[in-house]
Amino acid sequence: MNDVQRRLFVRALAAATGTLLLGAALAGPVRAAETVRLSEVSHLHGIAVDATDPSRLYLASHHGVWLTNPDGTATRVSDNRNDYMGFTPNPARPGSFFASGHPERGGNLGVLSSSDGARTWRQVSAGVNGPVDFHSMDVSAADPNILYGHYGSVQVSRDGGKTWEMACRPPADIFDLAASGKDPNTVYAATRSGLMISRDAGRTWQAASLVQRPATMVVTAANGTVYAFQVGIGLLRTSEPSLAWQTVGSGFGESVLLHFASDPTDPERLYAVTDKNVILASQDGGKTWKPLQS
Secondary structure (H helix, E strand, O other): OOHHHHHHHHHHHHHHHOOOOOOOOOOOOOOOOOEEEHHHOOOEEEEEEOOOOOOOEEEEEOOEEEEEOOOOEEEEOOOOOOEEEEEEEOOOOOOOEEEEEEOOOOOOOOEEEEOOOOOOOEEEEOOOOOOOOOOEEEEOOOOOOOEEEEEOEEEEEOOOOOOOEEEEOOOOOEEEEEEOOOOOOOEEEEEOOEEEEEOOOOOOOEEOOOOOOOEEEEEEOOOOEEEEEEOOOEEEEEEOOOOOOEEEEOOOOOOOEEEEEEEOOEEEEEEEEEOOOOEEEEOOOOOOOEEOOO
């Protein structure tokens, strides 16, 4: 399920529960200037902290990759305006990323890799039944050769993205995947049915939470913390391998979180993207949040 479908699902869910959760209007591409106000960067598909300068964020969007600036602007990292999905940093190589998505003129990109801060990309694999369009993908910090991606089914690579194999058909609509930072065979999923976990590299799945509410995102931090967002509950947190989730923050109003990143140099500094395309920042481990300057 892609971001547009996820936003539509959130809206439908809101209508059913009487809660208004309006997704952001999808603005057209920004082409007039290389550097724009942060609020002008639309249709975000991913977020990552710049490992070389943690005060800046990479933003993967429908119209290329951007890097935030301290003055509330963002600069496109190159002239490339492809639609990057499944955007995820390589924990073994600062400044390196994996992604998937669509070329500017349509089609699927397969699995891409960048080693120069998302400026240039090369296809490392088409994936199974590809070229794939992974809308969620993650690299295992426990073994960076292992990647998980979702394209109709869950796929796994054990050689740094070069070759892929089918793991399973997911038991529910998957919105997000997160590889464990402690065990390369463990992967989490945020699904329409709630949070799920696989401990055998995606072949079989079990509920990861007793609360069966839709989960819109899940991510693992470098320190072994797992964050997730469940509709109607808020931001949850646990420490691997425990599944004893605790509510960290619930003051998001009518918004839900779709994308999430933590600062590897400071576990208290967190960032999130809402369904309204607003970038939020927390300096206290997720207890309180403020919009990033724009």
